[in-house]
Amino acid sequence: MAAKKPAERPNASKEELLKYYREMLLIRRFEEKAGQLYGMGLIGGFCHLYIGQEAVVVGLEAAAKEGDKRVTSYRDHGHMLACGMDPKGVMAELTGRIGGYSKGKGGSMHMFSKEKHFYGGHGIVGAQVPLGAGLAFADKYLGNDNVTFTYFGDGAANQGQVYEAYNMAELWNLPVIFVIENNGYAMGTSVKRSTKSPSLWERGAAYGIKGEAVDGMDVLAVKAAGEKAVAACRAGQGPYILEMMTYRYRGHSMSDPAKYRTREEVEKMRSEKDAIEHVRDLLLQGGLASDDDLKAIDKEIKAQVNESAEFSKESPEPPVEELWTDIYA
């Protein structure tokens, strides 16, 4: 393994660090299991894994409160787990079973939870961005202090509808946080090949929207930036852009051989920047947890994920009558 960056002094409590460790590990183990089930033919259709990007959703959820909303793209399993949706319901949706969040009719990219204020799960690149502005509009109209986290990728950041949403969001001072998950690639196209200006968050300036770039591999940095953005939104200071500099370790989707980048590039990120290893180092080097403590957490998470996989195999397929439910016309 290449040299890791030295562990900084933790500016978070032991409880907090353990919480982030646990939450990020749940996403990683869940995604690894989803990858396995896909390989076994138990998951059909598309499946985009979030491995590598865990610190983004875990850090931002740490800055959220009850009532806040979230909406994202197809790379959505991490967002669901981070906002507290049940791993069993998510996994069963992946395998197309009745116990899934969309009764097995939505699959990986189309899950929702009213209880957890999770508004999807969207397959069309960039389409969730105006929806996020609309969700924030509803909260402003109702006069509450909720904010909406609207996640999208670096590729989506080149979509026209993003800028129409920016304009309206700033015009109406909407409590929306636009989170650009810049993982460096849109399918096989690197940001360097698709985008002339290196910094995506700065485009907000043209609309009067504040923003910043954040180390998206550092959960504490993400949380701190999230708290700042949330405070601005709750105070009625309109939208905010957070560009999370992150990385996905796996291919774009399960069918991507990832020939557009080198093995060395991926390995370098894994060994030098991994978000879970970072928190692990903070805990161990700060004397806040022992190796055994962390192993016990890993064991617990694996059991939880295995339970979700068992549930996703045992839950029946939706009956034919379900063809006629949950449709508008």
Ligand SMILES: Cc1ncc(C[n+]2csc(CCOP(=O)(O)OP(=O)(O)O)c2C)c(N)n1
């Ligand atoms: C409107 C539209 N165009 C093209 C696609 C095909 N497509 C799916 S994902 C993707 C790349 C998006 O990359 P990015 O926004 O960086 O998100 P990431 O996959 O890296 O999370 C493309 C082009 C699509 N789903 N929708």
Ligand SMILES: [Mg+2]
């Ligand atoms: Mg991307």
